[in-house]
Amino acid sequence: MKAGSNLERVLEAGHFAVTAELGPPKSADAKVIHDKAETLKGNCDAVNITDNQTAMVRMSSIAAGTIALQHGLDPVIQMTCRDRNRICMQSDLLGAYALGVRNVLCLSGDHQRFGNHPQAKNVYDVDSMQLIRMVKNMRDEKKFQCGEAIKVEPRFFIGAAANPFADPFEFRPIRLGKKVAAGADFAQTQLVYNVEKFINFMEIVRKMGIHEKIYILPGVGPIKSGKAAEMMATTVPGLEVPDEIVQRMKKAEDPKAEGISICLEIIDRVRQIPGVAGIHIMAIEWEKAVPDIVQRAGLLPRPVIEVVEEPQEPPAQKPA
Amino acid sequence: MIIAEQKTLEEIKQIVAGYNKLLVVGCGTCVTVCFAGGEKEVGILASELRMARQMDGQQLETVERTIQRQCEWEFVDQLKDAIEDCDAILSMGCGVGVQGLAERFPTKVVLPALNTKGMALTVQEGLWAERCAGCGNCVLDKFGGVCPIARCSKSLQNGPCGGSVNGKCEIDPEIDCGWQLVYDRMKAINMLDKLYEVQEIKDWSTARDGGPRRINREDLRL
Numbered sequence: 001m002k003a004g005s006n007l008e009r010v011l012e013a014g015h016f017a018v019t020a021e022l023g024p025p026k027s028a029d030a031k032v033i034h035d036k037a038e039t040l041k042g043n044c045d046a047v048n049i050t051d052n053q054t055a056m057v058r059m060s061s062i063a064a065g066t067i068a069l070q071h072g073l074d075p076v077i078q079m080t081c082r083d084r085n086r087i088c089m090q091s092d093l094l095g096a097y098a099l100g101v102r103n104v105l106c107l108s109g110d111h112q113r114f115g116n117h118p119q120a121k122n123v124y125d126v127d128s129m130q131l132i133r134m135v136k137n138m139r140d141e142k143k144f145q146c147g148e149a150i151k152v153e154p155r156f157f158i159g160a161a162a163n164p165f166a167d168p169f170e171f172r173p174i175r176l177g178k179k180v181a182a183g184a185d186f187a188q189t190q191l192v193y194n195v196e197k198f199i200n201f202m203e204i205v206r207k208m209g210i211h212e213k214i215y216i217l218p219g220v221g222p223i224k225s226g227k228a229a230e231m232m233a234t235t236v237p238g239l240e241v242p243d244e245i246v247q248r249m250k251k252a253e254d255p256k257a258e259g260i261s262i263c264l265e266i267i268d269r270v271r272q273i274p275g276v277a278g279i280h281i282m283a284i285e286w287e288k289a290v291p292d293i294v295q296r297a298g299l300l301p302r303p304v305i306e307v308v309e310e311p312q313e314p315p316a317q318k319p320a
Numbered sequence: 321m322i323i324a325e326q327k328t329l330e331e332i333k334q335i336v337a338g339y340n341k342l343l344v345v346g347c348g349t350c351v352t353v354c355f356a357g358g359e360k361e362v363g364i365l366a367s368e369l370r371m372a373r374q375m376d377g378q379q380l381e382t383v384e385r386t387i388q389r390q391c392e393w394e395f396v397d398q399l400k401d402a403i404e405d406c407d408a409i410l411s412m413g414c415g416v417g418v419q420g421l422a423e424r425f426p427t428k429v430v431l432p433a434l435n436t437k438g439m440a441l442t443v444q445e446g447l448w449a450e451r452c453a454g455c456g457n458c459v460l461d462k463f464g465g466v467c468p469i470a471r472c473s474k475s476l477q478n479g480p481c482g483g484s485v486n487g488k489c490e491i492d493p494e495i496d497c498g499w500q501l502v503y504d505r506m507k508a509i510n511m512l513d514k515l516y517e518v519q520e521i522k523d524w525s526t527a528r529d530g531g532p533r534r535i536n537r538e539d540l541r542l
Contacts, residue, residue: 081474111473111483113492122474125521129518129519130518166484174516178478178479190482
């Protein structure tokens, strides 16, 4: 075990993993996190806590992740390179680990141009690849980025993102391979709606042997309405929603039910692809749909892995 | 070269408000080439400012001068005779030029008329685009002569983010994805395998992040 998180244990045991996204609120309201956590509890193996997604100021992912921990969930803290330099990133990683967080997903982050503070300075001291390596070196070499030793190292299960739908397509598997080389343990992908393209991507990934070195969890998510489908298809860079799906959503009498049906069909298809280790459900601001999806996909109950040893207990919690 | 563009007339009017005799100084190098602060622009801006002041029922006197470079003392010194009876200097140079004048004439008010935009290439007539971020440690050998620091909106050094679509950047369909350009170049020169290597965290201390930079060539100093 590298970190001993629930997600790592589930994947190591060979189970088909389910992760779900939990978006923190644009406010200081803890109740939102408590409610979403209760909804997701028992329906997934880990919850991704987004880090100021789309560059909108939201509650800190580490703070929200700590609240999720109180509900017995295993948080995956997302960390983008947009807002923090290496000093702040490492400091936050130490803090997150001390609070009990065991998974981190390393991301470039949406450019601030998209968010509600487009005039902000963009940091990008480190890119997502370099962040992965930095987290790995902190864990395995017990060293800060500068080379100094860490007395008690943060041990994270390290996640990376992959987008098979962005360009240049030929470089996407290579980039994932680089992330493995940098130290990623698992990857979660952009939302898959064009399953054919994802199948092609996975074929190249398998040829390169990447799937044997990293757990790959394709992103899936229910669309709420025809309008949302159209918007996703036309306005979100790097997201591909085939016209067939847009049309189905637009014609549906009950768009929400149709969105869930499409999501279930996609889950069915991606599960059959060799090299897929689980799914990552992104029901954006629709966390309530997750229990239904997981149940109807036949993915309940979620495995409970016996924790035999607890080497990852933060020292602060150990009796003196 | 350094590219710049003129501030709005409204903003310049506010900047020069309260000064009645202005020395408007153009620069004959970069900002002349990018049509922002050369002799011609000095003439136009000076007359616009005079007219604007007149419409407000007041007078503005301007003296127009353009020197070869505002970033070199030998040219800046040519202004000495003109500054005495002016109450402010309006520089149409880049940010370096403005400061060159301020440094040489320490008791004079020096004001900027341009916004400096960076180091760029004239892509075509009327279009200039940034190519160098001046990071102080050139990495162009690793990326086929296309700089990901300057040309990727996130300065990524290990490949394109998930927002690269049809060769364009996620932040603006008018901006090329720097990484698509790197990829295409590396493919064309048969060096794609170089992009498989993980680029380690960059040392930004050679960039502006390490404090104001200077080059000191002892062998050349008097």
